[in-house]
Amino acid sequence: MTLRHEQAPTGIPSAVAANVAAQIPTLVSDALLLRAPTVEDFPLYADILCTERGQYMGGPLGRDDAWWDFVQLASGWMLHGHGGWSIVDVDSEELLGFVILGLEPGDAQIELGFLVSEQNEGLGIAFEAAQMAREFAFDTLNLSELASYIHKDNARSIALAERLGAKRTVHDDTMLAYIHTNEAVQ
Secondary structure (H helix, E strand, O other), rough: OOHHHOOOHHHHHHHHHHHHOOOOOEEEOOOEEOOOOHHHHHHHHHHOOOOOHHHHHHOOOOOOHHHHHHHHHHHHHHOOOOEEEEEEEEOOEEEEEEEEEEOOOOOOOEEEEEEEEEOOOOOOOHHHHHHHHHHHHHHOOOOOOOEEEOOOOOOHHHHOOOOHOOOOEOOOEEEEEEEEEEOOOO
């Protein structure tokens, strides 16, 4: 049985949620759609964070903690004017993962974060979604820099940050910060 907070709203609350989601910018490429997260997206988010794959993101997390992390992904839009998107395949409409312009306690800069489902790793999806989110941050929000905070043992995310052209710095004992700069604002 699905817990009540993990169930999609119905009736008037569903319409309210749809109206709020419509305010979140949608980004589209030939292959990907970045759209507002929905309750229906949470199971994939939990699948990522509640398993060993979540080890580099403070996990593995319990399902309740994954829920609160997911809520943070969605609520950033209302609190800071930036937040998370669900990554969807344009053709199949399959949910592939998530990308975020987020801000957590302790972050010195707005974070560009990315995670995709296990079967979608290594396909360039996180790279393309991160590029789209970064372009939005620089071109639309006019931000001067972003950081990708990455666990020092997360080789796949480190390679992605380097492929994106971010510059490596040390954040703390376990985390690296990869800084993305907006050359247009410098």
